[in-house]
Amino acid sequence: MSNNGIKKAKEQVVRMDDFVMDGLFSLSDDEFLQEAMEEGGDLAAVGEAGRKAFERAQLIVGKRRLALVRQEMLLDAKKPAPIPKRVTAQSDMESILSRNREAASKLTMAARNGAGDMQDDSEGILADFVELGAISRDGEEDA
Amino acid sequence: MLSAASEGAEESKVVGEVYSPDELRAAIAEFKDLDWLRVKKAAIHFSKRCRCEWSDLQNEALVRSLDGRRKCPRNVAVTTFLGNVIRSIASEDDGTDGHMALSDELEAQQNSASGLTDLTKPSDPAASTMDAQKMIAEAISAFDGDETSAMLFEGMVDGMEGQELREFLSLSQKDFDSKRRFVRRRLNDYAERNPHVE
Numbered sequence: 645m646s647n648n649g650i651k652k653a654k655e656q657v658v659r660m661d662d663f664v665m666d667g668l669f670s671l672s673d674d675e676f677l678q679e680a681m682e683e684g685g686d687l688a689a690v691g692e693a694g695r696k697a698f699e700r701a702q703l704i705v706g707k708r709r710l711a712l713v714r715q716e717m718l719l720d721a722k723k724p725a726p727i728p729k730r731v732t733a734q735s736d737m738e739s740i741l742s743r744n745r746e747a748a749s750k751l752t753m754a755a756r757n758g759a760g761d762m763q764d765d766s767e768g769i770l771a772d773f774v775e776l777g778a779i780s781r782d783g784e785e786d787a
Numbered sequence: 788m789l790s791a792a793s794e795g796a797e798e799s800k801v802v803g804e805v806y807s808p809d810e811l812r813a814a815i816a817e818f819k820d821l822d823w824l825r826v827k828k829a830a831i832h833f834s835k836r837c838r839c840e841w842s843d844l845q846n847e848a849l850v851r852s853l854d855g856r857r858k859c860p861r862n863v864a865v866t867t868f869l870g871n872v873i874r875s876i877a878s879e880d881d882g883t884d885g886h887m888a889l890s891d892e893l894e895a896q897q898n899s900a901s902g903l904t905d906l907t908k909p910s911d912p913a914a915s916t917m918d919a920q921k922m923i924a925e926a927i928s929a930f931d932g933d934e935t936s937a938m939l940f941e942g943m944v945d946g947m948e949g950q951e952l953r954e955f956l957s958l959s960q961k962d963f964d965s966k967r968r969f970v971r972r973r974l975n976d977y978a979e980r981n982p983h984v985e
Contacts, residue, residue, distance in 0.1 A: 653919035656944035660926060660974070661874065663943060664832050667971040668825050669867040677821055679972065687820045694823025697842065698815055701849035708854065 736779045737770050805858040806865075812853055814865045822866045829870040832978045833877035835922075848872040929977035936970050939963075943970075 671679070680687050773779040806814065818826075830841040830848070837844065848869055851857045857875075859868040923944065930936040935956060942952045953963040 650919070653923060655946075656923050657919045659944045659946065660923070660940075661832070663971065664974055664978075665829065665870055665874065667975070668828050668832075669864065669870050673819075673821055676825065680821065680824055685824075687824060690827055691818075691820030691823045693842075694818060694820075694826065694845075697846055698818075698849060701846055701853055702812065704850050705853045 733770055733774070733779050734766070737766070737773055740773065740778060741769075803861070805860050808853055808855040811859055811865065815849070815852070815869075818866070825866050826869050826873070828975055828979075829873050832975070833873050835978065835981075836877040837879075844873055844876060847876055851876070925981075926974060926977065929973045930970070933969075935966060936973070939966055940970050 677687075770779070826845060826848075827841065830845040834841040834844045848857075852859065852869065852872060857868075857872045859865055863871075927937050927940060930940065935958075939952065939956060942955060947955065949963075953960065956963065956966075958966060
């Protein structure tokens with residue numbers, strides 16, 4: 645078939661499809677229902693099958709979203725923790741601890757299972773405070 | 788035409804030109820049996836193009852609509868939108884003839900009031916996945932030798948408009964409408980009886 649012939653045949657198929665689509669989606673509910681009744685099919689069964697397909701589709705979409713969330717969580721877990729500017733962060737941490745001496749003592753003991761001094765724990769405590777948002781991340785250094 | 792489902796969703800008056808996936812989900816959840824029948828018939832008609840089961844085609848259209856890959860304009864009935872998504876997916880395998888992907892074309896056309904495709908638009912790339920002439924011949928065979936129906940169909944797919952075609956066939960308006968309805972129903976019946984293309 646020539647290119648023109650192929651093009652013409654394709655255009656004919658498009659017009660046929662347009663005609664079918666127009667009939668399916670432009671007829672009023674009353675007209676469409678009348679035709680469905682004349683055809684004698686089980687309309688309720690068609691509706692039921694459609695709703696089941698809809699439920700399956702929702703399940704598929706839900707599972708895919710869940711998989712994406714899991715993937716993002718895994719990626720987040722692999723990211724290195726932000727490193728705050730040492731001088732500022734150390735100062736913030738000491739300020740917090742000086743205002744909460746009792747808490748500072750418990751925190752240090754808990755972090756070190758009751759042994760050692762607070763200076764040894766400062767890295768961990770600092771990271772905890774950053775994680776908790778008690779110390780601003782604004783002054784973060786590049787990792 | 789707006790289905791009851793899309794009318795319900797429109798009442799929400801949410802900002803934006805397209806329904807969100809959640810709004811679309813709510814609208815489809817309200818589909819009546821008749822809405823599902825419209826969608827099923829569209830899936831049956833177009834499943835021949837992608838050589839798949841109509842139910843798989845319908846399912847894929849639902850998934851792509853619910854996950855937000857396909858967006859339904861607020862001025863288009865959700866049933867019509869799903870029909871267009873089905874048509875679009877069925878056309879996806881082919882992109883060899885240089886035409887815009889039907890999915891893009893359809894989404895652009897859905898901005899029209901009816902939401903249906905424009906008869907004057909260029910050819911459907913889906914047609915090139917199979918012998919378009921064979922498809923037309925198959926369709927004509929569905930009229931079981933009814934010459935008037937075959938002529939009406941051929942005139943229509945050649946681009947003749949309603950009034951011109953009616954006069955060409957020398958039919959009254961009533962007879963023309965009746966014959967047009969017959970042709971459309973025969974095409975639907977044929978697709979249902981012959982879901983697969985060899």
